[in-house]
Amino acid sequence: xxxxxxxxxxxxxxSLLFMSIDPSFxxxxxxxxxxxxxxDKHKSRLKKMCSKTSxxxxxxxxxxxxxxxxxxDNRGLLEIAIDLAYSKATDIHKDLNSLYDNSGDYxxxxxxNSCSKNYHDTLRNLDLxxxxxxxxxxxxxxxxxxxxxxxxxxxxxxxxxxxxDSYDLKKRTKEFELLCDVVKVSAKYLEGKDRDDKDQDDxxxxxxx
Numbered sequence: 001x002x003x004x005x006x007x008x009x010x011x012x013x014x015s016l017l018f019m020s021i022d023p024s025f026x027x028x029x030x031x032x033x034x035x036x037x038x039x040d041k042h043k044s045r046l047k048k049m050c051s052k053t054s055x056x057x058x059x060x061x062x063x064x065x066x067x068x069x070x071x072x073d074n075r076g077l078l079e080i081a082i083d084l085a086y087s088k089a090t091d092i093h094k095d096l097n098s099l100y101d102n103s104g105d106y107x108x109x110x111x112x113n114s115c116s117k118n119y120h121d122t123l124r125n126l127d128l129x130x131x132x133x134x135x136x137x138x139x140x141x142x143x144x145x146x147x148x149x150x151x152x153x154x155x156x157x158x159x160x161x162x163x164x165d166s167y168d169l170k171k172r173t174k175e176f177e178l179l180c181d182v183v184k185v186s187a188k189y190l191e192g193k194d195r196d197d198k199d200q201d202d203x204x205x206x207x208x209x
Contacts, residue, residue, distance in 0.1 A: 043070075049077055052185045059182050062175070078141075078186035082133060085148075085179040086126045092172055093119040099169075115155035122148045129183070138191040142184055149180045 046069060050059035063069045066080045096119060100112035125148045132141045156173050 045074065046072075046077065049074070049186060049189060050182070052189075053178065053181045055178055055181075058175070058178055062179060063182070074186070074190055078138075078183065078190060079133060081179060081182040081186050082126065082129055085176065085183055086123070086130075088172065088176045088179055089119055089122050089126060092169070092176060093123060095169060111158050115158060118151040118155040122151045125151075136190075138187040141187040142191065145180050145183045145187065149177060149184075152177050152180065 046060065046063060047056075050056045050063065053059045062084060063077070063080060066084060068076060068080055072080060093116060096112050096116040100109055100116060103109050103112060125144045129141050129144050132138075132144065152173065156170070156177065159170050159173060
């Protein structure tokens, strides 16, 4: 009986020993550490990019609304910024058309119509920007998004001069202007004008491999 207990005790000890040195366990720990390191790098990359915009905190808030942001590289951040800008412009354009249809003030209808045209042109620019993104033509993205920002400023000035327009519309117009800035900064970064930072990111990627 004593011999049987001793054998069982030895087997139990050996089982615990094998579990402690199980390579799958060690691999899981390494994988978890590696994932956390990459997450921290992506987070740092986003902060660095947003710090070059006109509103760092708002940039971070906008970008984090997209779940893809947590694992995005520099090109991924640009794609997300383009998608967010397009979505925001589409919503504002629809609202301007609705305001135009429902307004009985002909002077305001002219303003809403003018703003609607601004956003129509902006959406056309963003469609082109999506194609330029696929072609990796970051320099022309900068040019197109700058044109969009001019369109938006023209509309924003008209809205700010009218106290009757909703605060929400003015607020979202400013938000879209910031998203355009995010697109511009991201494209500029990828184009290589901030090459020192980009090269450092590439070196970090190589260190992780």
